[in-house]
Amino acid sequence: MAAPAFAQETPAPAPSTAQTAEPVSEEGDVVVTGTLFRTTTAAAPSPVTTVNVESLEQRGISTIQDAIQQLASNNGPALTNSFTANGAFAAGASAVSLRGLSTNSTLVLFDGLRAAYYPLADDGSRNFVDLNTIPDDIIDRIEVLRDGASSTYGADAIAGVVNIITKKEVKGVNARMEAGISERGDAAQKRLSLTVGHGDLDEDGFNAYLSGFYYKSDILYNRDRPYPYNSDDLRNVCFEGECGPNNTVGGVSPDGLYRGGTPVSSALYVRPANGTTAVTGSTYQPLGNLADTCVGGTLYNLTAADRLLNPTAPNTICNVDYTNRYGVIQPNIERFGVSGRFTANLNDTTEGYFEANFIQSRVNYTGAPGVIRSTANAGILFPQFSTATAAGAVAPGSGVLALPVYVCPTGVGSANGLNTGCNAGNGTLNPNNPFASAGQVALLVGRFLDRPNFNETRTRAYRAAMGIDGSLTDKISYSIGATAMHVDLQRTQRGYVYIDNLLTSIARGSFNFVNPNANSQQAWDFLMPENRNQASSDQYQFQASLAAELFELPGGPLKLGGGASIRYESVDAPSGNPDYFGPTQRYFTLNAFGTSGNRTIKSVFAELDAPITNFLSVNGSGRYDSYSSGQDAFSPKVGVKITPMKSLVLRGTYSRGFRIPSFGESNALPTTGFVSNTSGIFNDTFLAQYGCTTATFSSCPTYIRSGSYGQTTLASPDLKPEKSRSFTAGAVFEPVRGISFTVDYYNIKKTGAITQPSNAPALAAYYSGQPIPAGYTVIADAPDPNCATVNAACPAGPAARPRVAFVQSQLINANTIQAEGLDFSASVDIPVTDGFRIQSSVEASYIINLSTEFPDGSVESYEGTIGNYNLTAGSGTPEWHGSWQTTLDFGDFDVTGTANYFGGYNLSAEDQNGAGTSGDCGLGDVYGPCDVSEYITFDLNARIKINDQFTFYGTINNVFDKLPPLDIATYGAHLYNPVQGGNGILGRYFRAGVRIGF
Known part of the structure; x- marks a missing residue:
């Protein structure tokens, strides 16, 4: 024995x-x-x-x-x-x-x-x-x-x-x-x-x-592996005469039209705004020289047809194939x-x-590369922040990250990362904000493409x-x-960007967003400790x-x-x-x-x-x-x-x-796993707001097609x-x-x-405009920036219902x-x-x-x-x-x-x-x-x-x-x-x- x-x-x-x-x-x-x-x-x-x-x-x-x-x-x-x-x-x-x-x-x-x-x-x-x-x-x-x-x-x-x-x-x-x-x-x-x-x-x-x-x-x-394992551009992945979408950042769809949306995952871009409201008719423009900041990407000039689909898009897009540049097998x-x-x-x-x-x-x-603007991804909510007015007032929860008109290198009001109290009397015009002289803030999106994260x-x-x-x-x-x-x-x-340090760097003007390569290692370490x-x-x-x-x-x-x-x-x-x-x-x-x-x-x-x-x-x-x-x-x-x-x-x-x-x-902080958005998640009534259907899902805007939602799990000490x-x-x-x-x-x-309840009832209710079932919390994502106006890519305009960002439920x-x-x-x-x-x-x-x-x-x-x-x-x-x-x-x-x-x-x-x-x-x-x-x-x-x-x-x-x-x-x-x-x-x-x- x-x-x-x-x-x-x-x-x-x-x-x-x-x-x-x-x-x-x-x-x-x-x-x-x-x-x-x-x-x-x-x-x-x-x-x-x-x-x-x-x-x-x-x-x-x-x-x-x-x-x-x-x-x-x-x-x-x-x-x-x-x-x-x-x-x-x-x-x-x-x-x-x-x-x-x-x-x-x-x-x-x-x-x-x-x-x-x-x-x-x-x-x-x-x-x-x-x-x-x-x-x-x-x-x-x-x-x-x-x-x-x-x-x-x-x-x-x-x-x-x-x-x-x-x-x-x-x-x-x-x-x-x-x-x-x-x-x-x-x-x-x-x-x-x-x-x-x-x-x-x-x-x-x-x-x-x-x-x-x-x-x-x-x-x-x-x-290092052959196509298609090495690319987000799936236009050559075809079956029975139908080919895939171009999922590269800033890419074009199979019909040749730009559907990249606001380039939030591309190089740095800005757009003028008064407070949290973008200037009517304005478009995003590169912050700095795209030839320098579009690292590993290619430049694509929008056509007139592209402009009709996305009036706020920049004239030139930094097209980045994330899988090819950063993907690890x-x-x-x-x-x-x-x-x-x-x-x-x-x-x-x-x-x-x-x-x-x-x-x-x-x-x-x-x-x-780490993002400089994002929602929480762990089911723990925090407001999004904006230094969004010429006077430096804060607009919490606006979903906007903005470069202010004035910066105060001495750190006025920057204890919490914001520049409250910074103005013409004690500050200087923000060198990172190309619209500062006009008294406008600069809405900021994008990433530092030459700074991949390390794990x-x-x-x-x-x-x-x-x-x-x-x-x-x-x-x-x-x-x-x-x-x-x-x-x-x-x-x-x-x-990975530390939020408070990002806001402090913006408020003080201590980080060069126009020419990121000019920053010292100390500035980078402060932004991304x-x-x-x-x-x-x-x-x-x-x-x-x-x-x-x-x-x-x-x-x-x-x-x-x-x-x-x-x-x-x-x-x-x-x-x-x-x-x-x-x-x-x-x-x-x-x-x-x-x-x-x-x-x-x-x-x-x-x-x-x-x-x-x-x-x-x-x-x-x-x-x-x-x-x-x-x-x-x-x-x-x-x-x-x-x-x-x-x-x-x-x-x-x-x-x-x-x-x-x-x-x-039984005892943990909320955890979030991300599930890719697919045609099966949505319904046609919802997708109609974005000019597509479940049958034509590959032509939906990137906001819908390439997104994901967070499935947030809440622990329970009472589990058997x-x-x-x-x-x-x-x-x-x-x-x-x-x-x-x-x-x-x-x-x-x-x-x-032990399981998290199926997300299906909560998703179906949200996308159908019905009350969310008991036991679930659904958190909406930030609205599609392309929906600021009525256009071909967003027929419903500002009334379009955002996609889901998180579904929360407790284990049972x-x-x-x-x-x-x-x-x-x-x-x-x-x-x-x-x-x-x-x-x-x-x-x-x-x-x-x-x-x-x-x-x-x-x-x-x-x-x-x-x-x-x-x-x-x-x-x-x-x-x-x-x-x-x-x-x-x-x-x-x-x-x-x-x-x-x-x-x-x-x-x-x-x-x-x-x-x-x-x-x-x-x-x-x-x-x-x-x-x-x-x-x-x-x-x-x-x-x-x-x-x-x-x-x-x-x-x-x-x-x-x-x-x-x-x-x-x-x-x-x-x-x-x-x-x-x-x-x-x-x-x-x-x-x-x-x-x-x-």
């Missing part, structure tokens, strides 16, 4: 296929996940996938993170490292999502014990374990339990468990050197590692090893760490160990574990152990268990085990952009999310394993958890294994589980745990030794699922989530001749149903679509995911080919208002296909053993250089699905290395 926390037994030799099908023979893989007893995949009633390191070496997978991301059962809301560079809340992290049920329903363990949460929650609400905190080179295998396991581990094991198991023993010196680069000469990677071990547990009674590694992956920009990633372990036989029946790990992960990228997360994870496993008698064994883990995260952000924020999380656990063989049954010994656990977990993630000191004491566009909390969990658990006969075996387990925060839960599970014949095993499980509310869900019911049923068939097939059905139902226990599907696997391991062996395995997962039922009885279905759109960041829920790996082993040389398959999906999402029903392409558009194609890539890896000390290997990933299929609706990446596309966006990729052992 070994308790789940301390499963350190050396496994029996396993087939070297990446994701092994479970053999019927009791000599199958030794597994310890989900049970108190050391057993095998064949003996366990639960479906388990074992991924061993040898198989990863054959396949050419260089990190444990990539291995877990490629699990067939991983789907939908998984977090990839590439999504870090696309605005993820949990920037810098990677996480797995089994069954498409999100990162918080998959439990990740380290040697059977829990690991500390990543301090930044996914979407500000979902706690998860960052896969980047796993030390690659000391991993022995990964066990994936594909059914509920709350009866053994407690909370969060609803969709399954991923248990990363480290090596118990290392002998000698082992080193690795590896480098990789894409065929296009970018996205370089390198990896170095060294592990030194001494001692033999059987002969010397001890083993100790020390391991260190370094990993570096270079940044990859969108501009993959961030810079640098990881290094050191691990050590000492294991000793304390006596003939007792073994003890101590293990310690340290890993630092640094992830950074540059993004778009970096630096994570340091410290972990220690120790334990003792032993036997009291030949039939009674015990396990005692403890672990402590601390994660320290530092987030650094530069290039570095924002550095610290966050941390902790996990401490002590666990003890006892197991005994009571007596013999016809099928084997009756086993009874039980134990207790106490753990402490906490998160301290203060907001990096709070409004504690007033609405101007914060940054534009930085999210205000922050949370903190801690709790202690006391648990008892037990398991009974009864091999009643050789034909029938029954396993039952249960766990009771009590939280210091007031929640408790009992989680039972029963499993049955039937062996009607030697080559066939039938198995099934039934369990109940729970997910505890995260710290972010989510409850789950799950069952599995499957079969394992091994007609002959070395050939095995499995199929398993799973069905998971979560009730009281309300929904029922259903997940249902099938897992398939097959493996072949055949010695063909002396010295030649064929090994092949295939594993696939098929989602039959993934849906949400709401309190009113309505149901949304997501399988095979890009939904659940908000939960998956537009990554969708493809029905199929799988791989097929085949190795030809010639002894000292082997070659492995792997086909990776990710299914396609329809561009519909029932969680988006107006998107229709599943399969109707509600989020698609006329210029792109309604169905995103399936994605198949092929990898090839070869290894040659020179001698006992040196092995060389080489890998070609994505041999056929197949880039991901076009997805025009996702927002997790530009025009491709970051989960489906995975590393495929890198294109054909070469990696070579050497392993050295002495």
Whole structure:
């Protein structure tokens, strides 16, 4: 027996296929996940996938993170490292999502014990374990339990468990050197590692090893990949004769007409105004020389037709392709760490160990330039400010940022960033305001295009574990152990405008807006001070268990085990952009999310394993958890294994589980995720105000077509745990030794699922002019500047209803989530001749149903679509995911080919208002296909053993250089699905290395 926390037994030799099908023979893989007893995949009633390191070496997978991301059962809301560079809340992290049920329903363990949460929650609400905190080179295998396991581990094991198991023993010196680069000469990677071990547990009674590694992956920009992944101009993205819009800033529509609106995201522009009212008939004009300020853009001169559509537009537009200039596919990633372990036989029946790990992960990228005018993006309102009259009076809430007529360098009235009291008597005409001599203020819009922002997360994870496993008698064994883990995260952000400093700079005239390049570094640092924020999380656990063989049954010994656990977990993630000191004491566009909390969990658990006969075996387990925060839960599970014949095993499980509310869900500042505006959000009555319809959405003004709204989530301390019911049923068939097939059905139902109410009722009411339903707050955006007058782009003129800026609602226990599907696997391991062996395995997962039922009885279905759109960041829920790996082993040389398959999906999402029903392409558009194609890539890896000390290997990933299929609706990446596309966006990729052992 070994308790789940301390499963350190050396496994029996396993087939070297990446994701092994479970053999019927009791000599199958030794597994310890989900049970108190050391057993095998064949003996366990639960479906388990074992991924061993040898198989990863054959396949050419260089990190444990990539291995877990490629699990067939991983789907939908998984977090990839590439999504870090696309605005993820949990920037810098990677996480797995089994069954498409999100990162918080998959439990990740380290040697059977829990690991500390990543301090930044996914979407500000979902706690998860960052896969980047796993030390690659000391991993022995990964066990994936594909059914509920709350009866053994407690909370969060609803969709399954991923248990990363480290090596118990290392002998000698082992080193690795590896480098990789894409065929296009970018996205370089390198990896170095060294592990030194001494001692033999059987002969010397001890083993100790020390391991260190370094990993570096270079940044990859969108501009480094071919069209259309590298551009916002989609006029050459065409489908059935219809082509896409030009979404570049200041771009033109497919009909050649300018529809860029006021150039708020382009270079700096100004327009004269009296107070907050723009001068009638005036237009925006560049502030300074466009040739200098339009950095990275191209100049476009408006035609007479353009002028009719947008009378306030400047004569010359700075056209900027944001994706091409600033877009990042993959961030810079640098990881290094050191691990050590000492294991000793304390006596003939007792073994003890101590293990310690340290890993630092640094992830950074540059993004778009910071704005100098914006609304709040975190659900915390602050007024917009204006120094908008000649006398310097303040017009709060006007939505206007203006350069005043006079500036007072001495700082008159600038304590709050405004120039109240500054006039001709104590100030000077504002050199930044070209209209100052006429007594007019200058309405200011735009960005500093040569100042992209910088985002970096630096994570340091410290972990220690120790334990003792032993036997009291030949039939009674015990396990005692403890672990402590601390994660320290530092987030650094530069290039974001601090509101009060902006207003102060305007009031004092201390910043040169006409010629930004003339500013000193001190002036830039004052306008955009570095924002550095610290966050941390902790996990401490002590666990003890006892197991005994009571007596013999016809099928084997009756086993009874039980134990207790106490753990402490906490998160301290203060907001990096709070409004504690007033609405101007914060940054534009930085999210205000922050949370903190801690709790202690006391648990008892037990398991009974009864091999009643050789034909029938029954396993039952249960766990009771009590939280210091007031929640408790009992989680039972029963499993049955039937062996009607030697080559066939039938198995099934039934369990109940729970997910505890995260710290972010129960105690956090409001969080806002942005959802792209699509035709499905609006209705024709509303769009008619802007001269377009849902059918002609691609010709709508940029204000409508290219905007987004904030979905603001408010925490609730009164949330209850989510409850789950799950069952599995499957079969394992091994007609002959070395050939095995499995199929398993799973069905998971979560009730009281924590959710933000659907935005659909609030959006529908707002855009239809109806009262907003109870429980929602809708905040309108600033009006379209083009609607100051009646014109072709805005037929309704000033009466046009603005689009939605934010929808706010509080989390509730309300929904029922259903997940249902099938897992398939097959493996072949055949010695063909002396010295030649064929090994092949295939594993696939098929989602039959993934849906949400709401309190009113309505149901949304997501399988095979890009939904659940908000939960998956537009990554969708493809029905199929799988791989097929085949190795030809010639002894000292082997070659492995792997086909990776990710299914396609329809561009519909029932969680988006107006998107229709599943399969109707509600989020698609006329210029792109309604169905995103399936994605198949092929990898090839070869290894040659020179001698006992040196092995060389080489890998070609994505041999056929197949880039991901076009997805025009996702927002997790530009025009491709970051989960489906995975590393495929890198294109054909070469990696070579050497392993050295002495």
